[in-house]
Amino acid sequence: NAGVTQTPKFRILKIGQSMTLQCTQDMNHNYMYWYRQDPGMGLKLIYYSVGAGITDKGEVPNGYNVSRSTTEDFPLRLELAAPSQTSVYFCASSADGGNTIYFGEGSWLTVV
């Protein structure tokens, strides 16, 4: 049972480069989320989606974009990487909004 799978697990980017963090879930959840976790700061919501074709900004959306063309996939795009985007990124999903959220194992991104 795969749950929430995100790739890559580790990545180093140069300033100005672009990349996409992939996220897929096999639980048929409608709600999906992208969080970033900085040391001592807890989790900050970047973007979320309540279903295929619907996305919305969270607390810290600047510098990121998302799409939700299918129920399973919710990729996160960094267009022009900046050092401030060095963080751990978590994709998550839930069946019913704020109820139990299932997390991927995280993607460690360093921008140099």
Added chain:
Amino acid sequence: AQSVTQPDIHITVSEGASLELRCNYSYGATPYLFWYVQSPGQGLQLLLKYFSGDTLVQGIKGFEAEFKRSQSSFNLRKPSVHWSDAAEYFCAVVGDSNYQLIWGAGTKLIIKP
């Protein structure tokens, strides 16, 4: 606006001792509250949640939490910790939108042998 405060950044406890991790929230209505645990290098796993009813909630791994409305608290407890409990613990509350969780900054639990 809703907020969650975990006053302790780090807590060190001896193996076998009891544990209490503090969580205070700010929310006008009846909150939906959660505790998650994050082991090193891993994602977050739900320990327990409170939506309504009995204010003492039992979770996985022997954890429990008590909702106290008068104190705006939802403290996590365990009677006897094990070395495998060393992790970071996050408290969260559902926000107004009902789509989002508002997270505390986390408490890192260190277990002394």
